[in-house]
Amino acid sequence: MRVQEKIIEKILALCAIITILTTLGIILILAVEAVSFFGEVSMVEFFTSTEWTPLFTQKSYGILPLLSGTALTTLIAIAVALPVGIIIAVYLNEYATDRMRRILKPLLEVLAVVPTVVYGFFALMIVTPFLKMFIPGISGFNALSPGLVMGIMIIPFVSSLSEDALSSVPDSLRQASFGMGSTKFQTAFRVMVPAASSGIIVSAILALSRAVGETMIVAIAAGMQPRFSFDPTVPIQTITSYIVQVSMGDVPHGSIAYQTIFAAGITLFVFTFILNNISYWIKSRYQEKYE
Amino acid sequence: MNNAQKSRLLDKGFRYLGIGITILCLLVLAIFVGFVIYMGIERLSWDFLISLPSRFAEQSGIYTAWIGTVWVLVFTTIISFPLGVGAGIYLEEYGKKSRLATFLEINIANLAGVPSIIYGLLGLEVFVRMMKMGNSILAGSLTLALLILPIIIVSTRESLRAVPSTVRDASNALGASKWQTIWHQILPASFGGILTGVILALSRAVGETAPLIVVGALAYVPFAPAGPLDEFTVLPIQIFNWVSRPQEEFLINAAAAIIVLLLITFAMNGIAVYLRNKWQRKVNW
Numbered sequence: 001m002r003v004q005e006k007i008i009e010k011i012l013a014l015c016a017i018i019t020i021l022t023t024l025g026i027i028l029i030l031a032v033e034a035v036s037f038f039g040e041v042s043m044v045e046f047f048t049s050t051e052w053t054p055l056f057t058q059k060s061y062g063i064l065p066l067l068s069g070t071a072l073t074t075l076i077a078i079a080v081a082l083p084v085g086i087i088i089a090v091y092l093n094e095y096a097t098d099r100m101r102r103i104l105k106p107l108l109e110v111l112a113v114v115p116t117v118v119y120g121f122f123a124l125m126i127v128t129p130f131l132k133m134f135i136p137g138i139s140g141f142n143a144l145s146p147g148l149v150m151g152i153m154i155i156p157f158v159s160s161l162s163e164d165a166l167s168s169v170p171d172s173l174r175q176a177s178f179g180m181g182s183t184k185f186q187t188a189f190r191v192m193v194p195a196a197s198s199g200i201i202v203s204a205i206l207a208l209s210r211a212v213g214e215t216m217i218v219a220i221a222a223g224m225q226p227r228f229s230f231d232p233t234v235p236i237q238t239i240t241s242y243i244v245q246v247s248m249g250d251v252p253h254g255s256i257a258y259q260t261i262f263a264a265g266i267t268l269f270v271f272t273f274i275l276n277n278i279s280y281w282i283k284s285r286y287q288e289k290y291e
Numbered sequence: 292m293n294n295a296q297k298s299r300l301l302d303k304g305f306r307y308l309g310i311g312i313t314i315l316c317l318l319v320l321a322i323f324v325g326f327v328i329y330m331g332i333e334r335l336s337w338d339f340l341i342s343l344p345s346r347f348a349e350q351s352g353i354y355t356a357w358i359g360t361v362w363v364l365v366f367t368t369i370i371s372f373p374l375g376v377g378a379g380i381y382l383e384e385y386g387k388k389s390r391l392a393t394f395l396e397i398n399i400a401n402l403a404g405v406p407s408i409i410y411g412l413l414g415l416e417v418f419v420r421m422m423k424m425g426n427s428i429l430a431g432s433l434t435l436a437l438l439i440l441p442i443i444i445v446s447t448r449e450s451l452r453a454v455p456s457t458v459r460d461a462s463n464a465l466g467a468s469k470w471q472t473i474w475h476q477i478l479p480a481s482f483g484g485i486l487t488g489v490i491l492a493l494s495r496a497v498g499e500t501a502p503l504i505v506v507g508a509l510a511y512v513p514f515a516p517a518g519p520l521d522e523f524t525v526l527p528i529q530i531f532n533w534v535s536r537p538q539e540e541f542l543i544n545a546a547a548a549i550i551v552l553l554l555i556t557f558a559m560n561g562i563a564v565y566l567r568n569k570w571q572r573k574v575n576w
Contacts, residue, residue: 008470009385015377016386019399019444022437026409029416084312091309104313106564111320113560115498117527118549121534122323125330125542152319183302206404213406215501216527220534240408240501247411247505253420261505265412269405276404280397 030269033262040256046263052226052237054260055246061260063267065226069236070268073147073218076232077211080151082204085158086193089200092159093166094188105160112156120220123149128221137233141223144232150217154207161206165199166192198286202279209275213268215240239268324553331546339547344511344529348540353548356529358515359428359508360497360555363525366432367439367496372489375440379447379485384473403441410438411505419506426507429519434506435499439492446488450481483570487563494559498552500527526552 038046041061049062088108092101128145131138138144169192177187193200223235224245237245243261251257292300342352378395386392414434424430454477462472478485503525511532512524526548533545 005468005470009381012377012381012385015374016381016395016444018374018437019378019395019402019440022413022440023398023402025417026405026413029413030409033416084316087309088313088316091306091313095306095309104317107317108313110557110560111316113494113556114320114323115500115527115552115556117498117500117530117534118327118553121327121530121545121549124534126323126326152316155316183298185302185305186298188305209404213408215406215408216531219501220531240406243408243412244501244504247415247507262412265409269409272404272406273401276401279404280400 026269030262030266033259034266037256037259037263040259041263050228052242054257055249055251059256061263062228063239063264065228066237066239066242066264067267068228068230069143069218069222069226070212070238070240072143072230072232072236073150073214073222073238074208074211076144076147077150077154077214078204078208080148081154081158081207081211084151085155085203085207086162086200088155088159089162089166090188090193092163094184094192105163108159109156111153114153116153116214116216117220119149119153120146120217123217123221135233139223139234141221141225141235142233143222143236146217146221147232149221150211150214153214153217154210157207157210158203161203162196162200165196165203168199169195198282202283205275205279205282209272209279212275213240213272215244219244239264327546327549327553331543331548331550334543334547335550339544340551343513343515348538348544351541351544353526353529353551355512355515356524356526356548357551359512359523360525362428362516362519362523363432363435363503364493364497366428366519367435368489368493370432371436371439371443371492374436375443375489375492376447376485378440379444379451380473380478382444383448383451384469384477399441399444403445407438407499408501408505410434411502413437414502414506424520426509426522427520428516428523431503431506431508431523431525432519434502435496438499438502439496442492442495443489446491447481447485450484450488451477453484454480483566487567487570490559490563490566494556494563497559498527498556500525500531503528504531526555 046061046063048064049060050064051060051062052065053060092105096104123145127149128138128140128142131142131145135144173191173195174187177191182190218238219241222238222241224237224241225235226237226242227234229236242264246257246261339352340357341354342350343354344356345351382392382395386395411434414430414437418424418430418433419426422430424433458476458480459472462476467475508528509522509524512522516523530545530548530552533541533548536542
């Protein structure tokens with residue numbers, strides 16, 4: 001009996017250790033391929049050149065166009081999701097009745113359930129033609145439309161997590177504020193939001209990380225043209241959509257072109273890894289303040 | 292207007308802003324879904340579901356795509372369910388105080404934030420190249436299983452945590468061993484929650500496109516796969532393929548396929564929400 005119990009425990013531990021192997025696997029394969037990539041391409045060129053043309057005959061390996069594309073769509077998405085998400089979170093937590101909240105919160109979460117390839121279709125078929133009515137010069141593929149749609153997609157991440165943070169602020173703070181004669185609006189933005197700020201920042205960082213790694217919306221609607229530019233009306237390419245583009249073609253294993261997706265991948269991984277760790281750090285450092 | 296009046300006005304204004312923006316978001320969702328139904332519903336027919344893909348949009352169907360989706364879903368479940376639940380049990384019941392457990396916890400939180408396309412790169416190198424599985428259903432399923440593992444682990448732990456300690460104490464007091472307590476008491480009591488988490492994770496896997504493209508799921512598969520080592524395509528990739536073409540007919544096909552994909556994901560999420568409500572009401576500790 002005792003031996004059997006020990007064996008079961010070891011098997012369960014093994015299941016958990018798979019997650020460590022996954023992380024190690026990701027880091028190792030990205031690093032190995034990237035090292036052999038940087039054996040052929042200088043780091044200086046990678047980080048300073050503004051041309052990314054690994055698939056052309058005239059090859060150039062500057063990641064900046066992909067970074068600018070990624071930053072552009074991410075910024076647009078966050079500019080939509082952060083204010084909207086926080087307003088919704090405050091509304092649901094402070095103003096909405098219990099019944100309203102119970103209906104609205106899951107309905108909003110449907111926004112996060114829709115597969116991203118479907119959002120790409122929406123961006124291309126609905127949002128871009130809609131934008132054309134106001135910005136006649138906008139290209140059929142552009143950064144603005146997928147950025148906006150990505151923003152809509154990540155609203156529930158911000159609103160749900162921020163709402164959780166707001167509702168974990170003790171009621172005594174709210175009552176104290178009301179007792180001083182504050183309105184709900186004053187209570188919400190001068191007491192509750194500052195008190196829940198660490199949770200709200202965590203939600204914003206997670207949304208940011210999500211937008212950086214989002215793939216299909218930009219692959220469909222942003223145009224797949226690497227361009228070092230911050231103009232949201234022209235076609236661009238992000239790190240993720242570049243990886244998709246190469247994966248669909250017939251790039252021979254072991255070639256430099258094949259290794260570029262790992263070099264691009266490790267850049268993406270490093271960015272999201274830093275963001276995730278910042279949010280984890282904030283969470284573990286500040287969350288217990290009110291417990 | 293004095294200050295008090297101004298703040299009351301602001302208060303009222305924000306109430307309308309809040310409800311307005313919330314409704315606007317739902318309206319956008321409704322417009323999106325309404326548009327895709329309007330565009331694709333006429334194309335949706337029995338023929339569309341059982342036709343192989345074709346160069347001609349009108350004859351093209353999603354048979355290989357949804358068969359591929361079913362295959363991938365089944366294998367992803369078989370792989371990720373025991374691993375995820377096992378890891379969840381270990382972390383929640385066994386490894387609580389150890390340094391390994393703390394490290395595992397941080398690691399899992401990190402994995403949950405890794406972009407899905409990175410898992411595709413992992414699958415491409417490890418399963419497709421090193422283990423020589425090729426662009427097969429198995430390679431795709433293993434990749435998706437690793438992708439959803441963190442979600443399953445986290446939700447398993449939450450369900451286990453919801454079981455009150457009195458159940459554990461009672462079982463221990465009767466002389467049951469640790470594993471007997473887990474297997475006969477805690478797992479049955481938390482099964483509803485675990486199942487809910489697994490279904491939610493799988494509904495995420497159904498919609499994943501990017502990692503499968505990287506692993507090498509094909510856009511054009513002329514025959515439905517018959518085994519785990521066959522090449523395959525899935526619904527989202529078929530949709531992506533059709534969306535990327537300029538012809539209007541293919542876009543209509545894409546809309547019709549999206550209706551099917553949305554039906555599947557909404558149904559899975561609906562089941563999960565239903566299970567969660569039912570289970571929460573039944574188990575009233």
